[in-house]
Amino acid sequence: SQQGEEDPQALSIQEGENATMNCSYKTSINNLQWYRQNSGRGLVHLILIRSNEREKHSGRLRVTLDTSKKSSSLLITASRAADTASYFCATDGVQAGTALIFGKGTTLSVSS
Amino acid sequence: GAVVSQHPSRVICKSGTSVKIECRSLDFQATTMFWYRQFPKQSLMLMATSNEGSKATYEQGVEKDKFLINHASLTLSTLTVTSAHPEDSSFYICSANDRYNSYEQYFGPGTRLTVT
Numbered sequence: 001s002q003q004g005e006e007d008p009q010a011l012s013i014q015e016g017e018n019a020t021m022n023c024s025y026k027t028s029i030n031n032l033q034w035y036r037q038n039s040g041r042g043l044v045h046l047i048l049i050r051s052n053e054r055e056k057h058s059g060r061l062r063v064t065l066d067t068s069k070k071s072s073s074l075l076i077t078a079s080r081a082a083d084t085a086s087y088f089c090a091t092d093g094v095q096a097g098t099a100l101i102f103g104k105g106t107t108l109s110v111s112s
Numbered sequence: 113g114a115v116v117s118q119h120p121s122r123v124i125c126k127s128g129t130s131v132k133i134e135c136r137s138l139d140f141q142a143t144t145m146f147w148y149r150q151f152p153k154q155s156l157m158l159m160a161t162s163n164e165g166s167k168a169t170y171e172q173g174v175e176k177d178k179f180l181i182n183h184a185s186l187t188l189s190t191l192t193v194t195s196a197h198p199e200d201s202s203f204y205i206c207s208a209n210d211r212y213n214s215y216e217q218y219f220g221p222g223t224r225l226t227v228t
Contacts, residue, residue, distance in 0.1 A: 042205065042221040043156075088155060092217070097209050099146045100217055102156045 006089060006103040013110055019076045021106040023089035024069075030094050032065055034074050036085045037105075043088075046074075079110045114140045116208050118220035125196055125227055132192045133223045135206030141186040142208035146217075147179075150203040162189045186211065196227040 006023045013019055025032070034046040049056045049065045049072065056063045062075040076083055086107045090100040115138040125131050135145055143164050148156040160181055161169045168181035180192040189208075193200055205222040 040203075040224070043219045045219075097144050099158050099161055100207070101158065102148075104155045107153075 006087075006106050008106060009104070010107045011109070013079055013108070015080055015110055015112045017079055017110075019079050019083070019108055019110070021074045021087050021108070022071060023073070023103045024071045025089070025091045025101075025103070026070065027091075028094050029067075029091040031092050032063075032072050033090045033092075033100065034061075034063060034072075035088045035090060035102075037088065038085045046087075076108075079108075081110050081112045084108060084110045114138075114208075114210060114216070114218045116206065116218045116220040118204075118206055118223050120223060121221065122224045123226070125225070127197055127227055128195055130192055130194045131196055131225060132190055133204055133206075133225070135189045135191070135208065135220050137187045137208045137218070140208075140218075141211040142189075143186065143211045144209045145183060145189040146207045146209075147181065147189075147191050148205045148207070150205060150222075156205060159191075193225065196225070198227045201225055201227045 029051055031048050031050050033048045035043045036046055037043050047058045047061055047063050049063050060077045065072045086105045088105045089103045092098050092100050117136045119134045123131055145162045147159045149159050150156045158171050159174045162181045162183040164183045164186050170176045178194055183189040203222050203224055207217050207219045210216045
């Protein structure tokens with residue numbers, strides 16, 4: 001099963017621009033995480049935001065979480081060609097030890 | 113940091129044969145491991161939850177007799193794709209929960225299965 005939608009499904013930008021991806025989910029969560037996946041490769045964990053947090057930063061990444069709207073956004077500032085990848089949000093349940101449920105993902109293409 | 117390995121990383125098999133994929137937590141104990149499947153250009157879909165010493169819990173639509181899961185120790189879970197067909201070709205990814213910090217989940221690098 002999947003939690004919900006991410007939008008946009010695909011995003012093409014120029015180097016130096018900012019990229020914003022959105023994620024919505026359906027059920028109550030404990031944490032929401034963002035992952036990156038390069039084509040044909042495994043997942044790279046980017047950032048985790050807890051349900052009692054509203055915003056978190058890590059380098060060029062900024063994540064927001066609105067639990068009332070059951071949505072999150074990932075902002076990548078000053079994008080680089082190396083940021084080209086698919087980005088997924090993933091949520092867990094309120095109980096410890098539950099599986100992560102992934103959104104459908106956003107494919108980001110950054111051209112130089 | 114916690115490391116999860118998968119073996120093999122790539123496998124090609126003939127239709128009708130069985131393939132076993134191993135998922136190991138290298139430096140922590142995992143009471144629960146999860147198996148995901150990812151088709152090209154799609155997201156990860158949870159297949160099953162594997163608990164050490166007990167039967168796996170499968171998601172709706174996943175055939176338990178086709179995808180055999182064994183979690184015999186706190187560091188190893190195996191997924192066996194039985195009587196594989198070309199439509200089983202996919203990227204299989206496992207993840208493991210740290211026994212002492214169940215909210216932390218670590219992903220393996222994935223196994224690319226191609227059935228010819």
